[in-house]
Amino acid sequence: MIVADRKPLTEILKMIEAEKKILIVGCKGCVTVCNTGGLKEVEILAASLGIARKKENSALTIDTTIIERQCDNEYVAQLSETVNDYDAVLSMACGVGPQFLSEAYPDQKFFPAVNTTFYGGAVAHGIWEERCAGCGTCIIHDFEGLCPIARCAKSLLHGPCGGSSQTKCEINPDTQCIWDLIVSKKMELGKLDDLLGVRELRDWRSARDGGPRRSIREELTQ
Amino acid sequence: MPCTGRVDILHLLKAIEDGADGVYVAGCLEGECHYLTGNIKTKKKVTYVKQLLEEIGMEPDRVEMYNLSSAQGGRFAEIAREMTEKIRQLGPTPIKN
Amino acid sequence: MSDLKSGSNLEKVLTAGHFAFTGECGPPKGANVAHLVEKFQHLKGNVDAVNITDNQTAVVRMSSLAASHLMVHEGMEPNFQMVCRDRNRLAITADILGAQALGIKNMLCLSGDHQTFGNHPQAKNVHDIDSMQLIKLVTTMRDKGTFANGEKIDVRPRLFVGAACNPFADPFDYRVHRLAAKIGAGADFIQTQCIYNMDKFREFMRRAVDMGLHEKCYILAGVTPMKNVGMANFMRKFVPGMDVPDTVIKRLKGVEKKDQAEEGIKFAIEQVEEFKEMEGVAGVHMMAIEWEHKVPEIAERCGVLPRPLV
Numbered sequence A: 001m002i003v004a005d006r007k008p009l010t011e012i013l014k015m016i017e018a019e020k021k022i023l024i025v026g027c028k029g030c031v032t033v034c035n036t037g038g039l040k041e042v043e044i045l046a047a048s049l050g051i052a053r054k055k056e057n058s059a060l061t062i063d064t065t066i067i068e069r070q071c072d073n074e075y076v077a078q079l080s081e082t083v084n085d086y087d088a089v090l091s092m093a094c095g096v097g098p099q100f101l102s103e104a105y106p107d108q109k110f111f112p113a114v115n116t117t118f119y120g121g122a123v124a125h126g127i128w129e130e131r132c133a134g135c136g137t138c139i140i141h142d143f144e145g146l147c148p149i150a151r152c153a154k155s156l157l158h159g160p161c162g163g164s165s166q167t168k169c170e171i172n173p174d175t176q177c178i179w180d181l182i183v184s185k186k187m188e189l190g191k192l193d194d195l196l197g198v199r200e201l202r203d204w205r206s207a208r209d210g211g212p213r214r215s216i217r218e219e220l221t222q
Numbered sequence B: 001m002p003c004t005g006r007v008d009i010l011h012l013l014k015a016i017e018d019g020a021d022g023v024y025v026a027g028c029l030e031g032e033c034h035y036l037t038g039n040i041k042t043k044k045k046v047t048y049v050k051q052l053l054e055e056i057g058m059e060p061d062r063v064e065m066y067n068l069s070s071a072q073g074g075r076f077a078e079i080a081r082e083m084t085e086k087i088r089q090l091g092p093t094p095i096k097n
Numbered sequence C: 001m002s003d004l005k006s007g008s009n010l011e012k013v014l015t016a017g018h019f020a021f022t023g024e025c026g027p028p029k030g031a032n033v034a035h036l037v038e039k040f041q042h043l044k045g046n047v048d049a050v051n052i053t054d055n056q057t058a059v060v061r062m063s064s065l066a067a068s069h070l071m072v073h074e075g076m077e078p079n080f081q082m083v084c085r086d087r088n089r090l091a092i093t094a095d096i097l098g099a100q101a102l103g104i105k106n107m108l109c110l111s112g113d114h115q116t117f118g119n120h121p122q123a124k125n126v127h128d129i130d131s132m133q134l135i136k137l138v139t140t141m142r143d144k145g146t147f148a149n150g151e152k153i154d155v156r157p158r159l160f161v162g163a164a165c166n167p168f169a170d171p172f173d174y175r176v177h178r179l180a181a182k183i184g185a186g187a188d189f190i191q192t193q194c195i196y197n198m199d200k201f202r203e204f205m206r207r208a209v210d211m212g213l214h215e216k217c218y219i220l221a222g223v224t225p226m227k228n229v230g231m232a233n234f235m236r237k238f239v240p241g242m243d244v245p246d247t248v249i250k251r252l253k254g255v256e257k258k259d260q261a262e263e264g265i266k267f268a269i270e271q272v273e274e275f276k277e278m279e280g281v282a283g284v285h286m287m288a289i290e291w292e293h294k295v296p297e298i299a300e301r302c303g304v305l306p307r308p309l310v
Helices: A009-015 A039-055 A073-079 A096-104 A178-188 B009-017 B038-055 B073-090 C009-015 C033-043 C064-073 C089-101 C131-143 C172-185 C198-210 C229-238 C246-253 C257-277 C292-301
Strands: A002-006 A021-027 A061-067 A088-091 A110-112 A114-124 A127-132 A172-176 B023-027 B063-067 C020-025 C050-052 C078-083 C106-110 C160-165 C189-194 C218-223 C281-286
Touching: A009 A039, A009 A088, A009 B038, A021 A039, A021 A096, A039 A061, A039 B009, A039 B038, A061 A073, A073 A096, A088 A096, A096 A110, A110 A114, A172 A178, A178 C172, B009 B023, B009 B038, B023 B038, B023 B073, B038 B063, B063 B073, C009 C020, C009 C281, C020 C033, C020 C218, C020 C292, C033 C064, C033 C292, C050 C064, C064 C078, C064 C089, C078 C089, C089 C131, C106 C131, C131 C160, C131 C172, C160 C172, C172 C189, C172 C198, C189 C281, C198 C218, C218 C257, C229 C246, C229 C257, C246 C257, C257 C281, C257 C292, C281 C292
Parallel strands: A021 A061, A021 A088, A088 A110, B023 B063, C020 C050, C020 C281, C050 C078, C078 C106, C106 C160, C160 C189, C189 C218, C218 C281
Antiparallel strands: A002 A114, A114 A127
């Protein structure tokens, strides 16, 4: 899923410093799963902003709500009755959310309350790790189910580089060297030869490098 | 409540938002939680609330967690005095409702 | 390893069967040409070719291409280094054509240290292709006369192509296979990361020779003389993939501070003497970075002077 982290409170306070009445909208999708923008987190943000503004004696009315997904106009539409009653709206969804909201409600100001970071999953309770770079041409089966594009700091296709040390990446002793894992697995399976040729240069057009992307299911369009 | 594990981050924040000068959570001694790890989880929540308060310029010491057993009547009184004194030193909450 | 691919001095020295001795020089963190040229003079005549580093450790310096060209102008031979971290295949190809145009004849293909190590950690990293693919790209340009997209090149770059090898990075068992892969991709010569753990390197070379890699490619052993025990400790702790054994630290600690540099040089000389006899090792790559003025003395004491004229 998409992982995001709440922006620092000081940054959010700066965004809304001139506003007197705001709405915080959460999302029951990815940000709920990574405990960043679900109902609980929306309330926590509301309380935190409330404390901060009260401390400065600067009145602020904060309403809170949550919709199923902010990346779906069907649900975004549910806000139509009330969304324009506010000076500004804070979205706790990933970067997609506030953009969909802006398009649906062009007369309102939407601020992102979170920084969207990566595609990943929970490896333990409270810990999420990046797994996918959205490169558009998935090749993890060539590497025994591991992705070197997303998980190697240099996106090497013929790693590990000379900085791999005791299974860790040169940039951070907490970061797994994914190539160490790939090589170990290949050696275990007796498939080392898979790694010894030279792979064709990647076509990065399927990734963000080719420009903003679009996906169409012809059989579903109306 | 049966266990401090039931204390929510929101409870603590709301208390401060509503004007409490301080909030303290008294839980079982670490390793002696009747529900095994409730008090440990709450310790983390209290730490998180302290961080939030610090971010917005509130004194993090206004929220605190203490550990004691239900038999330690004397310690309970001591904690109450400690917390009260701490808050007295910090002064009344800057929040005006 | 028969027909000359570039006609470079380094290539000729190696194909003639001499023990090669290359040096290294980092371009300046600015555009001070006079100072750079002064550094060159220490190396002139004392080495077969000089590696010109490319934003090494992700610290911004004058480009390797420009500095290499300045070296050609001084009548010396550069080994132009290129990292994949900072440029995509377009810029890479353009720089290779530029190298050919500027009379540069040797090229070293590297991935590059991650930019978080350097002085512009906020930069975007590129890594459009990796060092393995770079080796293939440039040797294809040279031998088949085509760009990566298949189009024909009018004047092929005639470059003697090298790659790096770190026998001390993990996983150790894989390192010799990765070396084989680089040779398979087209590398003509290899320079290893600087060596301090001689036992491990001996084992590595044994495996490389076992696989016959030394017959397909010239392997040069990397040597960096330690200036003092502080440097040894620093390299052990902070340089990724570096293996500095306790014995080396002990040896340096065992002498007065003012004598440590000499002890470091002595160790380096011992290494070079062993490499001259070691099966599979075709030469030494002496990386006396920011110590270029010591190279004439070191070369003399290693018994590699005068350099062969080919």
